[in-house]
Amino acid sequence: MKTRITELLGIEYPIIQGGMAWVANANLAGNVSKAGGIGFIGAANAPAEWVREEIRKAKAITSNPIGVNIMLLSQYADEIAKVVVEEGVKVVTTGAGNPEKYMAMWKAAGIKVIPVVASVALARRMERYGADAIVAEGMESGGHIGEQTTMTLLPQVVDAISIPVIAAGGIGDGRGVAAAFMLGAEAVQLGTRFVVAKESTVHQNYKDRLISAKDIDSEVTGRTTGHPVRQLRNQMTRQYHLMEKEGVAFEELELLTLGALRKAVVEGDIKNGTVMAGQIAGLVHKEQTCKEIIDELISEAKSVYEGKAMVF
Template sequence: MRTEITELLGIQYPIIQGGMAWVAEYHLAAAVSEAGGLGIIGAAAAPAEWVREQIREVKRRTEKPFGVNIMLMSSYADEVARIVVEEDVKVVTTGAGSPEKYMKLWKEAGIRVIPVVASVALAKRMERCGADALVAEGTEAGGHIGENTTMVLVPQIVDAVKIPVIAAGGIADGRGAAAAFMLGAKGIQVGTRFVVTKESQVHENYKEAILKAKDIDSKVTGRSTGHPVRGLRNQMTKEYLKREAEGASLEELELLAAGGLRRAVVEGDVTTGSVMAGQSAAMIREQLSCQEVIERILQEMTALLKQGAEQAVM
């Protein structure tokens, strides 16, 4: 399947893996790229040399394109921005800030820059500063989120910019992918579905929490701080939301959540840890390989789009 995104990134299928902190490491990124999508290493707040090691490990496992997601509010962002150039990374996605100060450096190195955006205003700004494409991420996504849903955000951003748009948030199967393309997207970003793959190195407790999730289990904490985060409800989210309602300070809330994602992903503490996952968690019921996930999404999407085209002719 060829689109502007596959042509831009040199990949087989227009499917990008989300750059999830503590989850998107070299095993997962390499597996997604080998399967024809674009694997992403999530740099998050990790030290720059850890990112360099991850890049080299991916290269040992695949010769196909992959990318690095840089969280721009990280204290290591400047160093990571240079390392992706030194290590000849082909694609960078960005979040939690604006990559404008790195654009010249990355462009001269031939890196494709794809910011993750949650508003039309930010999308236009990123296009002006030289972005090659955009990930329009709806509030259905896991982790840090905006307010607009994927259904309304994607078409607005498609209409507002000339560069290709990748849809994200709530996409876990061929139905979501087909909808994204009908909204004008040229590719999709998938996060939560890849968390539960066989190649994903997250703790089995984390995977099991997603596999058991129901539609009512998705909760958003941190709205009062201006940094909302979506995850699965547990003892930590219950306590966090209670304290938010009581008017707890930012410092108190940050202390409650500190280290929570690592506890869940690495240690398997899905009770007091932060089990970041999108609303699509309730749609995931089995653990597949990255190859199987991509193939199933493509098969379902192709069948649905073909069916829609046939019905339109009738």
């Protein structure tokens, strides 16, 4: 499966692991890259030196390209932007902001820049600023989301820009990979499926909750505040929705979720923590190695193409 993305990034398969905060560390990213896809370390709000150390750990796992996801609203974004250059990172994905001010520095260092977007307008804007590719992320994904579905957003972004597009949101198996390619994507980004990878260091409680999730277990909090987040329902989400209905202040809602992702990922508190996961969680049934996940995705996608040929 060779595409403009595999050529651009120097990877074997068009499979990308999303840079999930508290989840996407060196162990996960390094092993995804080792298996032929490309893994991304999630910088989130972490200090620059933590990111530097994770990059070095990932490089100890594999000589294949690894990436870093930079959340541009982070107070450490300026420092991390320099760290990826100093550490020879090959590709950066960005979110929550405009990477324009870093473009010249990154381009001079040969870094490929791939912003994550949730609208056609933003995709066009990022192309004008010099992005090498775009991740079009639908609202089926876990974590912070936009309003459009992958099915509707992806083909519109593909039609709007000339650089390659990566599909994200609601992709959990080879059928999803094949569907994304049919809509014009040249790679796919997965998060939820990789959360339960054997190399993922998230707490076992988190993995078990995700594996046991049903199709209706995903829900969104924060729509009333303008900061919607998709996660699995639990005691905290019920409390959040109740507080939203009661019209409590934004500050109180923020206090409820403060540190909640770490609480779930690191401490294993799946009742009061934020268990971020996409709507595809109902399709995730077991732990596998990163290599097993990627091999299965590619095998299933090929089977779909071979078995679903139609005559019109």
